[in-house]
Amino acid sequence: MLGEGIIKGMAQTAKNFLGSYSDPERLVTVQYPEERLPLKENTRNFPFLVYDGADPMAGLRCVACQICEKECPPQCIYIIKDTAKKPDYMGKMQFQPKVFDIDISVCMSCQICVEVCPFEAIKMDTEYELSNHDRFGGLLLDKRELAKSNEHYHKIHPTDATEVDARLAAEKAKAEAKAKAAPAPVPKPAPPVKAAA
Numbered sequence: 001m002l003g004e005g006i007i008k009g010m011a012q013t014a015k016n017f018l019g020s021y022s023d024p025e026r027l028v029t030v031q032y033p034e035e036r037l038p039l040k041e042n043t044r045n046f047p048f049l050v051y052d053g054a055d056p057m058a059g060l061r062c063v064a065c066q067i068c069e070k071e072c073p074p075q076c077i078y079i080i081k082d083t084a085k086k087p088d089y090m091g092k093m094q095f096q097p098k099v100f101d102i103d104i105s106v107c108m109s110c111q112i113c114v115e116v117c118p119f120e121a122i123k124m125d126t127e128y129e130l131s132n133h134d135r136f137g138g139l140l141l142d143k144r145e146l147a148k149s150n151e152h153y154h155k156i157h158p159t160d161a162t163e164v165d166a167r168l169a170a171e172k173a174k175a176e177a178k179a180k181a182a183p184a185p186v187p188k189p190a191p192p193v194k195a196a197a
């Protein structure tokens with residue numbers, strides 16, 4: 001029949017149009033901000049600094065090696081290394097950043113900083129409601145604003161965080177076993193006592 005294809009096409013279009021209003025599977029929008037769609041586990045936005053323990057500053061995993069700063073394509077990470085080591089949350093002496101800033105108005109969410117960090121210290125956050133009224137520095141985040149707990153990391157990326165915890169625990173156990181197996185240091189002989197004149 002002449003025009004049969006056109007009629008079929010229009011019927012399909014009408015079906016899709018009406019379905020987009022009535023089929024719950026196809027309602028892709030929600031009443032934001034009252035409603036929010038759940039985020040996928042691999043959602044990423046801007047980086048944050050992971051800390052362990054209860055004190056965000058003492059527990060930062062970052063040792064200020066500055067690799068991420070060098071590798072960041074738009075150069076939006078700014079680090080000043082502290083001159084002295086400080087105890088971390090386990091009491092081990094570590095270098096820490098005196099300054100660690102990220103200008104998230106420049107960050108392009110590439111995740112390169114995360115991939116190059118040898119200490120699992122920087123991860124991608126999922127926070128996206130970051131707009132504010134401060135034109136000068138409102139999106140320049142310092143280490144206190146960037147620090148978020150390992151629990152937060154587990155909450156937003158549970159698979160990755162569990163794998164990282166297991167790897168760090170295995171590395172720690174290996175280092176402890178190696179230290180135990182190492183021969184005890186030989187004590188230095190006492191200096192000879194000078195005979196009285």
Ligand code: SF4
Binds near residue numbers: 067117
């Ligand atoms: S976040 Fe990682 S790569 Fe960047 S300075 Fe800290 S330890 Fe180094």
Ligand code: SF4
Binds near residue numbers: 047106110
């Ligand atoms: S996500 Fe990319 S652009 Fe953003 S701070 Fe990390 S390396 Fe730089």
